[in-house]
C-alpha cells in the first residue's frame with residue numbers, strides 16, 4: 001500500500017449534498033510535519049479557503065481491526081466536541097479510498113519536546129506561564145468529564161502566538177457518570193500514573209494530575225523524574241515513587257514542594273486543579289505573563 005508520501009499532492013474530499021449533488025473540496029498536501037502511531041502529519045492548505053491545517057493522515061489499512069477503528073472514532077468524537085484556547089482546535093475530518101484525514105489547528109512552533117530539546121530546561125517563570133495554561137485546559141476537560149490520559153511534552157503544541165495547546169486525544173476517554181473508574185492500561189511510560197500500572201482499583205481524573213506533576217518536574221529539571229533506559233525499571237520507580245531532585249539543578253522550595261505534593265502514589269491524596277492553582281508556586285507575587293515571547297524558544301526570558 002502506497003505511503004501517504006507517494007500519493008497525489010492534491011487530496012480530494014467528496015461531499016454529497018442533501019439534494020444528492022456531489023461537490024469536491026480540494027486540499028494541497030504540503031510538508032511532512034511528523035508521525036505518531038499509524039498517523040503521518042502534513043501541512044494541508046484548503047484550495048477553497050487557503051486555510052492551513054495540520055492534517056493527520058491515517059491509512060485505512062491500519063484500521064482493519066474494529067478496535068483500531070473504534071479508537072479513532074472515539075478520538076474524533078471527543079476532540080471535535082472540545083473548544084478551549086489551550087486545546088488544539090478540531091477543524092474537520094473526512095475520508096477517501098485510502099485514508100482518514102483529521103484536519104487540526106496548525107501550531108507552527110511545534111511541541112514542548114522540541115522546545116525543551118533546545119533549551120535543556122525552563123525557568124520558573126516560563127514553567128508558571130505554561131502550567132497556568134495547561135491547568136486551564138485541564139479544568140475545562142475534566143469539567144466535561146474528559147480524561148486525556150496521555151499528557152506529555154510531545155502532546156503540548158505551541159501556536160504561532162506562543163499559546164500552549166493540548167493535542168492528541170488518541171488515549172482520551174469520556175466518563176459516563178461522576179465516580180466512574182476506567183481500567184484500560186494506557187499512557188506513555190515516563191508519564192503514566194501508578195494506579196494505571198497497578199490496574200486493580202481503576203483510574204480517573206487523577207491520572208492527568210499525576211502527569212501534570214511529571215510535566216512540571218520535566219520542564220524545571222530537564223528530564224522526566226522516573227526516566228531510565230528500560231521501561232520496566234521506569235515502571236518500578238513509578239510504583240516505588242522513586243525520584244529525586246538533582247543537586248546540580250537550582251530549584252526553589254516552592255517548585256520542589258509543588259512537585260512533591262502532586263507526585264503522590266495514592267490518587268485520593270493528590271491535589272485538585274484548584275488546589276494546584278492556589279499553590280505557592282503560582283502565587284509568589286510575580287506577574288505571570290499570559291504568553292512568552294518567541295525569543296524564549298531559543299533562550300531564557302530576559303531578567304527584566
Ligand SMILES: COc1cc(C(=O)NC2CCN(C)CC2)ccc1Nc1cc2c(cn1)c(C)nn2-c1cc(Cl)cc(CCC(N)=O)c1
Nearest residue numbers: 033034035036039041054088104106107108110111154167
Ligand atoms: C509548522 O508546524 C509544525 C512543524 C513541525 C516541524 O517542523 N516538524 C519537523 C519535520 C521534519 N523533521 C526532520 C523535524 C521536525 C512539527 C509540527 C508542526 N505543527 C503541528 C503538528 C501537529 C499539530 C499541530 N501543529 C497537531 C494537532 N498534531 N500534530 C502532529 C501530529 C502527528 Cl501525527 C505528528 C506530529 C509530529 C510529532 C509531534 N508530536 O510533534 C505532529
